[in-house]
Amino acid sequence: ETGVTQSPTHLIKTRGQQVTLRCSSQSGHNTVSWYQQALGQGPQFIFQYYREEENGRGNFPPRFSGLQFPNYSSELNVNALELDDSALYLCASSIDVGLAKLQYFGPGTRLTVT
Amino acid sequence: QQQVKQSPQSLIVQKGGISIINCAYENTAFDYFPWYQQFPGKGPALLIAIRPDVSEKKEGRFTISFNKSAKQFSLHIMDSQPGDSATYFCAASNSGNTPLVFGKGTRLSVIA
Numbered sequence: 001e002t003g004v005t006q007s008p009t010h011l012i013k014t015r016g017q018q019v020t021l022r023c024s025s026q027s028g029h030n031t032v033s034w035y036q037q038a039l040g041q042g043p044q045f046i047f048q049y050y051r052e053e054e055n056g057r058g059n060f061p062p063r064f065s066g067l068q069f070p071n072y073s074s075e076l077n078v079n080a081l082e083l084d085d086s087a088l089y090l091c092a093s094s095i096d097v098g099l100a101k102l103q104y105f106g107p108g109t110r111l112t113v114t
Numbered sequence: 115q116q117q118v119k120q121s122p123q124s125l126i127v128q129k130g131g132i133s134i135i136n137c138a139y140e141n142t143a144f145d146y147f148p149w150y151q152q153f154p155g156k157g158p159a160l161l162i163a164i165r166p167d168v169s170e171k172k173e174g175r176f177t178i179s180f181n182k183s184a185k186q187f188s189l190h191i192m193d194s195q196p197g198d199s200a201t202y203f204c205a206a207s208n209s210g211n212t213p214l215v216f217g218k219g220t221r222l223s224v225i226a
Contacts (some may be wrong), residue, residue, distance in 0.1 A: 004157075033213055042203050042216030043158065056213060076211075090157050103214060105150075105157035 003027065004093050004106035012112045021109045023091035024055045027073040031095075032074040033103065034066060049074060064079040078111075086113045117141050118206050120217025127224050133191040137204035140185065140212045146209040149178065149189050152201045152219075161202075162189070165209075194224045 003026035013019050025032050031050045034042035045058035049068035063079040072093070078085060088110050092103040119138045125215050127133045139147075145166055150158035164171045164178040164187065171178045177190040191198055205214040 006157075035214075040219070042205075042218050043214070045213035045215070048213060058213065092157075102163075103148075104159065104160065107155070107157045 004091060004104055006089075006091055006106040006109050008109060009107070010110045010112075012114060013081050015083060015113055017081050017082055018077065019081060019111060021076040021078075021089050021091075021111070023072065023076070023106055024076045024091075025091075025093035026095075027106055029093035029095045029104070030072060031093065032068055032072065033076070033092045034076045035090040035092065035105075036060070037090055037108070039050050039087070043090055043101065046076070081113045086111060115201065117215045118204060118217045120204050120220060121126040122220060123218070124221045125223070127191075127194045128223065129224055129226045131194050133189075133194045133198065133222055133224070134184065134204055135189045135204070135222070137188065137206075137217050138184075138186045139206050139209075139215075140203060141206070141215075142185070143208045145213075146207050147178070147180065147187050148205050148214070149176075150203045150205060150216075152203065157161055176183075191222075194222075196224045196226060198222060199224050 005024045007022045034046040035049040037043040048056040052068045065077045067075045090106040090108045092105045094103040117127045148163035149161045153156040166182045175192045181188045201219045203219045204217045207214045
């Protein structure tokens with residue numbers, strides 16, 4: 001186990017609704033990243049937070065937003081849900097080891113948009 | 115533009131055989147290359163990683179081979195076991211502070 005937890009495990013929403021996904025990072029990790037994994041694909045980077053500030057963003061629209069809290073837990077918010085938002089959402093907490101940023105993933109939240 | 119290309123898409127190996135998964139990258143700024151293993155219903159788990167200052171790294175039955183000039187790296191699983199059946203993802207990043215770029219994954223099935 002990586003020590004990264006996510007909630008909820010599964011979620012079903014209707015197109016146009018809003019959703020909030022939560023992540024609890026591993027103790028001591030000050031960076032959290034969120035990824036979207038569509039069925040049969042590799043994870044795609046959404047954004048990253050470091051010390052409560054967004055410091056990197058992938059090719060996702062502004063309706064994807066996030067927060068990181070002082071205790072290093074994090075939220076991913078998605079507004080105006082679309083059918084294509086159906087995916088596994090992964091958060092990863094990371095720590096610098098030498099020159100590498102080792103990322104440890106949580107189990108993910110499976111979002112289904114109908 | 116896919117920056118990390120992974121092959122094959124799926125692989126079937128006999129128990130005890132060698133599983134080989136290949137990846138190629140385009141961005142020469144990448145300097146950190148991890149492999150992740152993902153079981154159904156789970157998040158990806160870091161398996162092994164390499165930096166370009168070495169050509170090979172071995173951890174137990176898992177070996178990464180790295181060819182900097184060809185911009186290719188591969189994962190070898192020796193003595194493959196049914197418990198190794200999973201989806202494997204290669205990834206790359208600039209260890210400075212960029213996110214991981216993943217390949218599309220290889221579904222490995224090890225049959226007895």
